[in-house]
Amino acid sequence: MFPIYLTGLSGAGKSTIGPMLAGRLGLPFLDLDTLIEADAGRSVSAIFEAEGEPGFRSREHQALARVAQGPLAVVGLGGGTLLAEANRHLVEGAEVIWLEVSAETAASRLVGRTDRPLLRVGSPAATLAGLLVERQYGYHTAATRRIATDGLEPSAVAESLAAGLLTPRELACRFDGHEYPVRIVTRGMDSLHDLVGRLNVRHAAIITDQNVAPLYTSSVANVAQELGLKHSVHVFPAGEDGKSLSTVETLMRSLRAAEVDRGGCILALGGGVVGDVAGFVAATYLRGLPVVQVPTTLLAQVDSSVGGKTGVNLDAEKNLIGAFHPPSGVLASMATLDTLPEPVYRAGFAELLKHGVIADPALTTALTRNPDAIAARVPLALARWVRASVAVKRDIVESDPREKGRRKVLNFGHTFGHAFETASHFELSHGDAVALGMLVATWLGERLGETDAGTYEALHAALTAIGLPTDWQRRLNDRVLHHLLADKKRAGTDLDFVFARRIGEVDIRKVPLNTIQDLATAARSSGPA
Numbered sequence: 001m002f003p004i005y006l007t008g009l010s011g012a013g014k015s016t017i018g019p020m021l022a023g024r025l026g027l028p029f030l031d032l033d034t035l036i037e038a039d040a041g042r043s044v045s046a047i048f049e050a051e052g053e054p055g056f057r058s059r060e061h062q063a064l065a066r067v068a069q070g071p072l073a074v075v076g077l078g079g080g081t082l083l084a085e086a087n088r089h090l091v092e093g094a095e096v097i098w099l100e101v102s103a104e105t106a107a108s109r110l111v112g113r114t115d116r117p118l119l120r121v122g123s124p125a126a127t128l129a130g131l132l133v134e135r136q137y138g139y140h141t142a143a144t145r146r147i148a149t150d151g152l153e154p155s156a157v158a159e160s161l162a163a164g165l166l167t168p169r170e171l172a173c174r175f176d177g178h179e180y181p182v183r184i185v186t187r188g189m190d191s192l193h194d195l196v197g198r199l200n201v202r203h204a205a206i207i208t209d210q211n212v213a214p215l216y217t218s219s220v221a222n223v224a225q226e227l228g229l230k231h232s233v234h235v236f237p238a239g240e241d242g243k244s245l246s247t248v249e250t251l252m253r254s255l256r257a258a259e260v261d262r263g264g265c266i267l268a269l270g271g272g273v274v275g276d277v278a279g280f281v282a283a284t285y286l287r288g289l290p291v292v293q294v295p296t297t298l299l300a301q302v303d304s305s306v307g308g309k310t311g312v313n314l315d316a317e318k319n320l321i322g323a324f325h326p327p328s329g330v331l332a333s334m335a336t337l338d339t340l341p342e343p344v345y346r347a348g349f350a351e352l353l354k355h356g357v358i359a360d361p362a363l364t365t366a367l368t369r370n371p372d373a374i375a376a377r378v379p380l381a382l383a384r385w386v387r388a389s390v391a392v393k394r395d396i397v398e399s400d401p402r403e404k405g406r407r408k409v410l411n412f413g414h415t416f417g418h419a420f421e422t423a424s425h426f427e428l429s430h431g432d433a434v435a436l437g438m439l440v441a442t443w444l445g446e447r448l449g450e451t452d453a454g455t456y457e458a459l460h461a462a463l464t465a466i467g468l469p470t471d472w473q474r475r476l477n478d479r480v481l482h483h484l485l486a487d488k489k490r491a492g493t494d495l496d497f498v499f500a501r502r503i504g505e506v507d508i509r510k511v512p513l514n515t516i517q518d519l520a521t522a523a524r525s526s527g528p529a
């Protein structure tokens with residue numbers, strides 16, 4: 001999303017603490033003065049000499065405007081940057097940290113420095129005291145956090161700031177009057193403690209798959225142990241094939257053998273398959289036990305763990321059998337995403353971005369601007385995006401928990417997405433197929449006047465930044481159209497189709513099937529690649 005800015009007087013420690021903080025957050029550090037110098041090809045002092053302070057301030061404003069549009073980073077501002085209202089406007093909505101320092105301390109830290117043009121005349125301490133009075137208003141109005149740095153080592157300041165920025169974020173979700181927390185953390189599983197503790201159970205039954213079991217079961221089991229609970233572990237084979245009634249039966253027998261009774265709860269540890277299967281087991285075993293979802297794929301964190309849908313497939317029919325069973329809590333730890341295979345990780349962004357397109361343009365922009373943070377799996381960035389994405393899904397689900405109307409907008413990109421997925425015999429992952437499906441929907445929308453011009457291009461840019469496929473035209477063959485039509489014939493000749501009006505707004509429209517088919521056929525020989 002936005003950069004994290006450091007502000008404060010010269011001598012507050014921005015250029016020392018900034019890189020330390022950035023390192024702890026896994027982000028790059030940028031120093032605004034250094035950017036200005038690189039741009040101008042001369043030092044700040046030389047700019048002051050040649051162009052005066054107005055010349056410098058104008059360059060500073062331009063550099064800040066560029067940084068504000070750039071990727072997520074820790075940015076050290078100049079001591080006077082936030083004096084100008086126009087600059088304060090540019091940092092609005094971002095995290096602005098004010099490193100407070102007394103004039104005396106700042107002066108003592110700057111002894112021997114000659115690169116501060118405003119400190120060359122008179123006593124530095126007196127000048128800094130004057131500057132502080134002048135600038136305090138700007139710091140105060142823009143700051144979202146402040147920390148007094150006098151007497152603290154820079155590393156202690158960086159550590160304290162990092163801890164604050166990495167604090168868990170929590171969202172309250174509701175389902176039919178039942179409220180549950182979704183907690184998003186950057187590391188570890190410690191937060192599971194009180195999510196499980198508050199259930200007042202005696203036995204925690206951990207359900208997971210064979211891939212996830214060796215990675216994270218012990219962390220979850222530790223939490224159960226620390227809470228003094230009996231725990232048992234129930235593992236089934238990974239993959240969509242495991243999402244079956246026979247798995248459910250095997251798991252239920254295993255729960256029975258472990259003597260899980262009504263004093264038990266289920267901990268669903270894994271991706272969407274585990275969440276759906278374990279959630280369904282929790283919904284039906286002993287007529288329902290509480291379940292805490294611990295999603296370990298991006299898809300599960302932003303999509304399947306939130307919203308209360310659980311279930312399994314019946315042969316080739318996806319999710320035919322199921323129940324609404326909202327969780328008692330969700331713990332999404334960004335640390336678990338570290339071990340995801342690259343294609344699974346990337347595919348999860350399709351649903352995350354989908355939520356951006358549905359209702360959060362800032363999320364869409366943030367993804368487009370941050371290919372490096374995406375590739376490096378920066379926990380702070382992921383936590384922000386997951387939170388924003390979950391908030392979109394939550395709001396839609398709350399407005400229509402049982403999918404009678406509005407919840408259908410979550411199917412954006414899925415009409416063609418499912419057709420791509422099926423036609424490829426599931427060689428394309430669901431996420432990749434949804435990425436292509438969103439592009440087709442937007443392309444059609446622009447042709448039908450349902451979608452503002454430029455939306456396709458913006459979506460294409462976001463998908464490219466993420467590294468999801470965009471070559472829908474090449475892939476839109478007869479098989480895909482066949483599956484699209486085969487799937488929809490039963491519903492009559494009109495299709496309920498989800499269009500993006502623009503990035504951040506979608507709508508459902510009835511469209512004659514023929515119109516979609518004709519346009520899709522035409523798209524294969526024309527239009528953007």
Ligand SMILES: NC(=O)c1ccc[n+]([C@@H]2O[C@H](COP(=O)([O-])OP(=O)(O)OC[C@H]3O[C@@H](n4cnc5c(N)ncnc54)[C@H](O)[C@@H]3O)[C@@H](O)[C@H]2O)c1
Pocket residue numbers: 209210211212215238239240243270271272273274276296297298299300303304305306307308309310318319336337338339340341344
């Ligand atoms: N209930 C809902 O509302 C809802 C919404 C969307 C999708 N879904 C369902 O979700 C399922 C897809 O979920 P998915 O994409 O998470 O697939 P998945 O659960 O199969 O996980 C993908 C792969 O990653 C492995 N894995 C999971 N976490 C890992 C980790 N941290 N490190 C290493 N490997 C890990 C899994 O073992 C699996 O091999 C589908 O069945 C879909 O129907 C449900």
Ligand SMILES: [Zn+2]
Pocket residue numbers: 351414430434
């Ligand atoms: Zn989906």
